[in-house]
Amino acid sequence: MYLEHFGFAEQPFSLTPDTGFFYRHPGQQEALNVLLVALATGEGFIKIVGEVGTGKTLLCRRLLDSLGEDCVTAYLPNPLLSPRQLHQAVADELGIEFRRDATVQELLKCLAARLVELSDAGRQVVLCIDEAQAMSDESLEALRLLSNLETEKRKLLHIVLFAQPELDERLAGTGLRQLRQRITFGYRLEPLNREDVAGYVAHRLRVAGCPQQIFTRRAIDRLFRASRGVPRLVNILCHKSLLAAFGRGEATIDLAPVRAAVADTPDAALGERLSAAPMVWGLALTGALILAGLALVARWALGGMP
Known part of the structure; x- marks a missing residue:
């Protein structure tokens, strides 16, 4: 279209979250710093909230690119899943083989074994969930229970939620208060x-x-x-x-x-x-x-x- 006219090598304003265009303005950089510090200190639950279009997905991808080889990452871009489907999706992301008719208890056992194996190898597991406000209360509770997998010294699974402000409204209620108390680090992305x-x-x-x-x-x-x-x-x-x-x-x-x-x-x-x-x-x-x-x-x- 207009690339040659203006001398562009590529389209500058594509809506695809391209980390090559990540702009380090104070808000995005502070949010990235919060994520990296929280993960470095071994926190289990972290939350990034922002209105539609404020750059949550791009920040998520930038985080995944920033993590070193000592991290194993899992990414769920569409969390509209039942608790069972959630466990299956995480298992798939971590390369775990399991029977498709496995019960939730069997899936949890497989997940725990894989997380212990990775922890013993000195690797940190980070699960990033985009559009987390779309998750049902049941799936959010299943996610909280999944975060219970830990050793005496550290968490086996670190979970980062990227969500619209609707998630904060739901967390303010009594039904999800246990999950709310687990979230130790958070950041709110503001418009430019x-x-x-x-x-x-x-x-x-x-x-x-x-x-x-x-x-x-x-x-x-x-x-x-x-x-x-x-x-x-x-x-x-x-x-x-x-x-x-x-x-x-x-x-x-x-x-x-x-x-x-x-x-x-x-x-x-x-x-x-x-x-x-x-x-x-x-x-x-x-x-x-x-x-x-x-x-x-x-x-x-x-x-x-x-």
């Missing part, structure tokens, strides 16, 4: 601020092979307002803006292509209206105060006030 959005866009352009910033300052301002700093929305809007600029034969992206991208992205258009609402109310209030002041002045001038 305006400076981070500018740095994020420049970083992805640079990685894709374009060293200069081709988005104007006004374009970045509009991107930030429309995306509310959500990286996924930034990617969508930048991709559509590049398409619009390419169609116009333009080498830089100013307001017009971004406006077109926002208009074509319902979530961004809604976000822009919401962000503009406080300003509209502020202007309305200011106008009302001015009118009230003018009315008082008029009454005074006409002798209606002392």
Whole structure:
């Protein structure tokens, strides 16, 4: 499409979580540091929470890439599983052979034996679960029980949950309080601020092979307002803006292509209206105060006030 036009070696704003584009802004880097420190200290349960599109999956993949050869990793991208299916999925990830009709107790026995074997070999097992808010209460409880596998000295299994804030709402209830108490480390990913959005866009352009910033300052301002700093929305809007600029034969992206991208992205258009609402109310209030002041002045001038 527009790769040759702008001189890109690859698409800079793909929605695929590519760790080559990982941007070390303070939020993502702090979250990664929390994960690495927690795993280094042998914690059993760790939780990363963030709104839709804030980069949880990319952070998960970056964590998996960061772990050394002394770690054995298991990754579940779709945890919408029954407790039995959960045990089977973890066993598959760890390369355990088992009968497909094995009971949960038999699966737990196989898992425990494999975890002890890896621990004796000096290897740490890390299970990363993406979209953990989709898990049922029964599967979350099965996961908690799975974390009971340990020696006198250390945990045999370290579990990292990546989830939307809905998981926190569920954990706040009494039904999952035991799991809540097991989570010793956590971090909440926040949207990017305006400076981070500018740095994020420049970083992805640079990685894709374009060293200069081709988005104007006004374009970045509009991107930030429309995306509310959500990286996924930034990617969508930048991709559509590049398409619009390419169609116009333009080498830089100013307001017009971004406006077109926002208009074509319902979530961004809604976000822009919401962000503009406080300003509209502020202007309305200011106008009302001015009118009230003018009315008082008029009454005074006409002798209606002392």
